[in-house]
Amino acid sequence: MPHHPRLLLPALALLAAVPVTAAATPRHVGPATAEAPAVSVAWRDAPVEPARVAVGDTLVAQVAVDSVPDAGVLRVSARGGRFTALPRGCVPSSIVRRRSSISADGTRLRCLVRPGPRVLRAPLEVTAGPGRAVGVVATLGRAQAAAPRLTSLGGPSAAPAYRFLSSPDFLNGDVADLRRGPGAWDPRRSPNSINAAYRSALDHVLGAFADEAPGSVLVAGDLVEGWWGTDPGRTGTFGPVGTPAERRAALRRAADTYYPQWLQRFRSRGLAVLPAMGDHELGDDPWTSRKRALAPVFERAWSRWFGRRADGSPRFADRPRRSRHELSAYAVRPTPELQVVTINVFDVTPGRARVQVDPAQLAWLRDVLRRARRDGVAWVVVQGHAPVLRTDRARGSSGLHVRGGAGSALWRIFARFGVDLYLCGEVHDVSVAERDGVVQVTHGGIFQFGLTNYLRADVRPDRVELELRDFAARSADAADGSRLWETRPAGMPAVVRVRRTPFTIGMMTLGLDGVQQASGVLRPRR
Known part of the structure; x- marks a missing residue:
């Protein structure tokens, strides 16, 4: 098919990923201001007692942002799992503009969030071996929060046919x-x-x-x-x-x-x-x-x-x-x-x-x-x-x-x-x-x-x-x-x-x- 002989594409910036960390309890860094909105993370329908999961289990990390005055970049890092979908509240990318994406290894989610309060649900497949921690950390501006850690029971990792x-x-x-x-x-x-x-x-x-x-x-x-x-x-x-x-x-x-x-x-x-x-x-x-x-x-x-x-x-x-x-x-x-x-x-x-x-x-x-x-x-x-x-x-x-x-x-x-x-x-x-x-x-x-x-x-x-x-x-x-x-x-x-x-x-x-x-x-x- 004919294509434009001098079609030029803008540079697509690769953004640095947030290191994978975890915390035992949710925390906030900085006041809930326009520059640093409050962020919280919780497991949706996850086991509470005992807090154990197995390889292949699908969890949902629910990230709540109280307000985003202008479109901001929310970063969610996973430990012991990989993200399996981009949340609906994240602005989709195109093949020439990177807005929301998941790293190739599945452990880092970058989400361009539209203004306003948001609740985002990020599905996560457990990959951690027995006794290893499973957790997520969300960061938006100067605000950061982590979901309570879970412990993996391990299990077989099913390779694709x-x-x-x-x-x-x-x-x-x-x-x-x-x-x-x-x-x-x-x-x-x-x-x-x-x-x-x-x-x-x-x-x-x-x-x-x-x-x-x-x-x-x-x-x-x-x-x-x-x-x-x-x-x-x-x-x-x-x-x-x-x-x-x-x-x-x-x-x-x-x-x-x-x-x-x-x-x-x-x-x-x-x-x-x-x-x-x-x-x-x-x-x-x-x-x-x-x-x-x-x-x-x-x-x-x-x-x-x-x-x-x-x-x-x-x-x-x-x-x-x-x-x-x-x-x-x-x-x-x-x-x-x-x-x-x-x-x-x-x-x-x-x-x-x-x-x-x-x-x-x-x-x-x-x-x-x-x-x-x-x-x-x-x-x-x-x-x-x-x-x-x-x-x-x-x-x-x-x-x-x-x-x-x-x-x-x-x-x-x-x-x-x-x-x-x-x-x-x-x-x-x-x-x-x-x-x-x-x-x-x-x-x-x-x-x-x-x-x-x-x-x-x-x-x-x-x-x-x-x-x-x-x-x-x-x-x-x-x-x-x-x-x-x-x-x-x-x-x-x-x-x-x-x-x-x-x-x-x-x-x-x-x-x-x-x-x-x-x-x-x-x-x-x-």
Whole structure:
């Protein structure tokens, strides 16, 4: 999808976290004035005598603030537990503005509180071992209070059956060292497509992915910029593009440059990636007749790197064999509890361009879902690049959606066979919708403009726990106004900076009967 060529994001400040401390009784520091309002903390419905809890128990810390004349930042630190939701009274963050969030380890809550008296309820899951203390401390300005300490009885810590990450639109830019590709790059004619700033930012983001130790990373399309087979700057980096044959050859050279480097970034960190095709893997919309003529070449280039093994054999056994998208749609079952399906939502041929799933692929999808239900699979997750339900947020996107929306054959199949979660990108923002028992989470962003985020999904027998994690990031042109080269005329900002540690700005729990709880940016829209 086209995006603004010079979209700049403000710096997102990372705020220092309050140290984890605890006190036996509530206390207040300073008078209850406009500068230091009174704060109190108590356990809601917690055991009093004996004050003991077990690993996995959910407690609720109730924080009361007598008055907040102006929006203030309330900080709540947990000891022996992790927060599992952002309280309703906290102003939600967006992917470009950090207002309320939870630290990556779940022990520190930052809450931007609106003016006025507030009572906030922060759920906390006990993680402490036997004999260890469980407590919370709340701080607002100069006022501080702590809930009475509880003692953990310990207990087994239930690890998820499977963890996966989702990060659509990663990278959504032609980011690669052109000297390593098969093209004809010459530094005298065009800048490289990567520099030290990009390497550092990629290391931080992919390092955070690796720290999560996921079984797989889902990327629902727009891996690259994809304006291949064109060369408005006449650099000749991938050869001439004057004739149809030359454009096809230049496209293949570009694919053989960008795709293997994109893939190697994941492999070098031990990350198994499950990608889908986006509109940028087909040259980007709108599709002119020249782009449509290249559509089969685009799909074969993508399939060479992601749909086939090195020996040329198909990578995935479960695929729509009667569809022309046989190598760009596939199904895997990483554990008996989880079915993951990747679909290609684009019908682009030399004669037309539509955002929809072809009939042969739909027939295959029905069969995959039917088998999953027959086998008693607990959770079904589908990923595709474009949303089906309309989203209420978009940033630098042309807003592609699957034709027909909730009335499309695709969504009717989702509803009929009980798909739990549909993951998509395209709009470079976060939007959640629920309909017919299916939850659609739209997220992701353009790396070169600091919009990268990821969804962490912990799959358990009775629930799936989702956390939307964001990064403090910024981007800018170089001081001299120069930008990195890509086939798109505007190029990419030369400076991208990403703070190493992500933070959580939304949480959701899917139960066997639907959404159990949701907070922050993962709260479904009505």
